[in-house]
Amino acid sequence: MLSPDFTEVSLDIAGRNYKLKTPQQQQQGLHDAAQLLNEKIAELKCKNRTLNAEQAAVLAALNLSYELLTERELLAQDRQIITERLAQLQLQVESSLRKAE
Numbered sequence: 001m002l003s004p005d006f007t008e009v010s011l012d013i014a015g016r017n018y019k020l021k022t023p024q025q026q027q028q029g030l031h032d033a034a035q036l037l038n039e040k041i042a043e044l045k046c047k048n049r050t051l052n053a054e055q056a057a058v059l060a061a062l063n064l065s066y067e068l069l070t071e072r073e074l075l076a077q078d079r080q081i082i083t084e085r086l087a088q089l090q091l092q093v094e095s096s097l098r099k100a101e
Contacts, residue, residue, distance in 0.1 A: 014041050014053040040064060 009027050011018045011034040022030060040060035045051055051059070 013037055014057045016053075037061065037064065 005023055006021050007024045007027060009020050009022050009030055011020065011030060013034050014037075020030065037057070037060055040063060041053070041056045044056045044059050044063075045053075048056075
């Protein structure tokens with residue numbers, strides 16, 4: 001029996017059905033992720049008709065993982081820039097406050 005906070009979600013990926021137990025608030029996100037994965041699989045199969053479903057799924061997952069890592073790296077760089085800029089602004093504010101005293 002599932003906890004009230006969890007629900008069973010059924011996802012179709014590359015023609016296979018997967019049943020997962022997931023928190024209810026993640027259900028829509030998983031459906032969206034499965035749809036994106038299926039789109040990437042279909043895109044790869046159109047480009048290379050010799051790929052079987054499993055090969056296309058692995059390559060699609062690899063491509064999505066690469067995109068995720070790239071976005072994480074860009075986000076980390078942006079976070080570092082923001083942190084540095086905030087530190088500069090804080091120094092400027094403190095300097096201005098000292099001058100005003």
